[in-house]
Each structure stands twice: as C-alpha cells, then as structure tokens.
Amino acid sequence: MSLDIRIASSTKLKQLPPYDELGFGSHTTDHMFIVNYSEESSWHNAQIVPYRKIELDPTALVLHYAQAIFEGLKIYRKNSGCLSAFRPQSNARRLNNSAQIMSMPELPEDTFLQALEKLALIDQRWIPEEPGYSLYVRPTMIATQPTLGVQPSKEYIFYMILTPVPAYYKPDMAGFKLLASHRLSRTSRGDVSDAKTAGNYGKTITALEDAKHKGYDNILWLGGEGNNWIEEAGITNVFVRFKDIVATPPLNGRILPGITRETVVSLLKSRETDVVEKEISISELCDGIDNGSVIEVFMTGTATVVAPVMTINFKGVDHNLTPCDQPVSRWLYQTISDIQSGEQEDRMGWMHDIKDV
Numbered sequence: 547m548s549l550d551i552r553i554a555s556s557t558k559l560k561q562l563p564p565y566d567e568l569g570f571g572s573h574t575t576d577h578m579f580i581v582n583y584s585e586e587s588s589w590h591n592a593q594i595v596p597y598r599k600i601e602l603d604p605t606a607l608v609l610h611y612a613q614a615i616f617e618g619l620k621i622y623r624k625n626s627g628c629l630s631a632f633r634p635q636s637n638a639r640r641l642n643n644s645a646q647i648m649s650m651p652e653l654p655e656d657t658f659l660q661a662l663e664k665l666a667l668i669d670q671r672w673i674p675e676e677p678g679y680s681l682y683v684r685p686t687m688i689a690t691q692p693t694l695g696v697q698p699s700k701e702y703i704f705y706m707i708l709t710p711v712p713a714y715y716k717p718d719m720a721g722f723k724l725l726a727s728h729r730l731s732r733t734s735r736g737d738v739s740d741a742k743t744a745g746n747y748g749k750t751i752t753a754l755e756d757a758k759h760k761g762y763d764n765i766l767w768l769g770g771e772g773n774n775w776i777e778e779a780g781i782t783n784v785f786v787r788f789k790d791i792v793a794t795p796p797l798n799g800r801i802l803p804g805i806t807r808e809t810v811v812s813l814l815k816s817r818e819t820d821v822v823e824k825e826i827s828i829s830e831l832c833d834g835i836d837n838g839s840v841i842e843v844f845m846t847g848t849a850t851v852v853a854p855v856m857t858i859n860f861k862g863v864d865h866n867l868t869p870c871d872q873p874v875s876r877w878l879y880q881t882i883s884d885i886q887s888g889e890q891e892d893r894m895g896w897m898h899d900i901k902d903v
Contacts, residue, residue: 548656549590549657551593551660552592552594553593554594554595556596557596560573560575562672568674569711570682570711574708575672575681575708575709576668576672577708578596578705580704580705581661581703584700589657594661594665594668603692604692606690607690608688608699610694612743613688613698615645615741615744616687616744617637617684617685617686618637618682618684618848620680620848620886621681622887622897623674623675625888626888628899628901629666630886630899631666632896632897633898635898640805641687644742644743647738647740648741649698650687650689650698661706665708672708673710674710678712678713678883680711680886681708682711683706683707684707686704687702687703687704690702714850715850715853721853721857722764722845722856723761723764724766724858725764725858726858726859727768727860728861729773730765730767731767740797746802750765750781764779766779766858767780770825774827774829775826775827776826782846782847782850783845783846785807785846786826786831788834793821793822794811795824796825813878832863840867844875846878852875852879852882
C-alpha cells in the first residue's frame with residue numbers, strides 16, 4: 547500500500563541553530579509528516595506540512611489510556627554527501643509490533659519509508675555535517691477518538707518529526723555509572739514491556755531522577771522472579787562481556803528488542819565472537835566484576851550507539867570495572883559509526899540511502 551503524500555512547504559523557514567546549541571529535541575525542523583486513520587477510511591490524508599501543534603479533544607483516548615507508540619532512528623549525511631537512514635525498515639516493523647500489542651492499526655511499511663524519505667529531502671538543510679551529529683527521527687502514533695470509555699480507539703494520527711542532535715556518547719567520555727535495586731522493576735512478563743509505548747517510559751522518570759540525585763547516570767533495571775535478573779539500563783539494552791562470551795538478556799517479553807542490540811549481535815558474530823542470550827543475575831554480574839570474570843559491561847541504543855559502563859551500585863556498594871586493553875565496546879561504537887558515516891563499507895545493507903528523484 548502506498549499513499550499519495552501532499553506537500554505544503556513552509557513559507558517561513560527557521561534559522562538554523564549553531565551546532566554547540568543542539569541538545570536532544572531542543573530544535574525541530576521546518577516540516578512534519580502527518581496522516582489520519584479511521585475505521586471507515588483506513589489511512590488517509592497523508593501530508594507534509596509546516597511544523598505545527600496538534601489539536602486534540604480533551605477526551606481523546608491517548609490522554610486517558612495511553613494508546614501511544616513511537617520509534618526513534620537517525621538520518622546521516624555520509625562523507626559522499628548522500629543522505630542515509632540507519633535500518634529504517636527495522637523501525638517500521640517494530641512500530642507495527644508495538645501497534646499490535648497496543649491494539650492500534652499497523653502502518654504500511656512503504657508509507658513509513660516514503661514519509662521518511664520525503665521529509666528528509668525537504669528538510670535536508672537541517673542535517674548537520676559535523677562529525678557525530680545526525681538528524682533524529684521521531685515517528686509517533688496516538689489515539690485521537692474523543693470518548694472516555696476504556697476501549698481501542700477508532701481514530702488515530704501518525705506523525706513524524708525531525709530534530710538535529712549531537713552524539714549522546716563520545717569515546718573520550720567516562721563510562722556510565724548505574725544504580726541497581728531489588729525494589730525497582732520496569733517490566734512484568736505478559737504485559738506491554740516489549741512495546742515502545744509511552745507508558746513504559748513515563749513510569750521510569752521518578753526512578754531516574756532519584757538515581758541522578760544519588761550521583762548515578764541511570765538505572766540498571768532488574769526484573770523476573772524476585773527482581774534478580776538484569777534487563778535494561780534506562781531505556782537501552784545491556785551487554786556483559788565475560789572472559790569467553792558476550793551475553794545479553796534474552797527477548798523474553800520483558801525488554802524492548804533494540805535495533806542497535808540486533809546490530810551489535812550481528813557484528814560480534816561476524817568476527818566469530820561467542821554471543822549468547824541468557825538471563826544474568828545481578829549477583830552474578832556484581833561478583834563477576836569483583837573477581838575479574840566480567841571484562842566489560844556496555845549499553846546499546848539509537849541515541850547511545852554503544853557506551854561502556856564504569857560502575858554498578860547494588861545494595862549500597864559500588865562495583866567498579868577495571869578498564870581493559872582492547873574494549874569490544876570501543877570497536878563496536880567505531881564500526882557502527884563508520885558504517886553510518888560511509889567511512890566503512892556497509893556489508894550488511896543497513897544503510898537506506900535517500901535519493902532525490
């Protein structure tokens with residue numbers, strides 16, 4: 547299914563901000579994509595319009611029952627000058643997986659890609675050329691039917707906005723400090739923990755602010771029976787490098803299937819590293835850090851790419867990792883960054899070039 551997208555260009559373009567003023571979501575581009583859904587007409591009225599506010603009825607279901615899903619991906623300007631998005635097909639598929647979990651309509655993948663390409667081309671002046679910078683894409687679907695009954699909405703809008711961003715993590719930065727606690731859990735088996743839905747993120751804010759107040763960068767979430775098993779670090783996936791293997795928690799319905807996570811697994815396997823998906827207890831992790839059997843811990847995500855962890859606090863004790871000579875995390879970060887910038891050949895076919903036709 548392919549929709550005709552009408553384009554209404556802005557008559558008054560914004561002034562581009564200096565690179566050093568960019569933060570995550572601090573500036574948005576001149577345009578946005580928006581399309582409507584109803585049970586009667588399916589997806590219709592696809593448009594690229596000047597960036598604007600969205601009007602909602604006070605009884606819109608999204609405001610009361612959190613029928614809201616979103617994605618996050620990046621567009622890069624390669625060294626060749628070509629615009630390219632990193633694995634957007636995977637984001638389109640994951641959006642639809644979240645839609646199924648949240649009883650929302652699926653968006654055709656070709657509509658997702660078509661909207662991404664057209665929006666990137668019309669706002670390409672916003673794509674930073676500085677190393678490490680990119681254009682972050684936030685696709686979002688929300689329930690808009692005006693009613694207060696607890697039910698799936700019959701009306702939705704899907705929109706896509708762009709924001710220029712700096713690198714969230716750089717290799718010269720210190721590793722992250724994480725706070726873990728048995729009393730904290732973000733997930734439960736059989737709920738919507740593996741959907742990229744608004745409620746899964748809103749409920750983490752208080753715990754994150756508490757961790758920062760105590761001097762830590764983020765939460766290491768624990769879950770499963772007795773909250774004994776590590777899951778995610780904040781909103782990123784986690785990997786643990788033991789002496790002989792690299793392990794990551796399995797996709798067991800409690801954690802988000804990260805696209806960077808999948809990328810890291812593929813890259814490690816390509817160099818014949820033994821990668822396993824297995825449950826890792828917090829005690830195994832902390833004991834391994836203390837006795838040296840854990841070599842590295844690192845986080846992976848769209849914003850983070852790959853970032854090392856320096857410290858994990860559990861039950862009031864800091865467990866500090868000893869820096870290793872050849873960190874896998876550094877190799878992964880550089881490899882992914884080089885593929886995204888065009889410095890390295892994209893043998894996996896992950897980059898989706900955007901061409902003006």
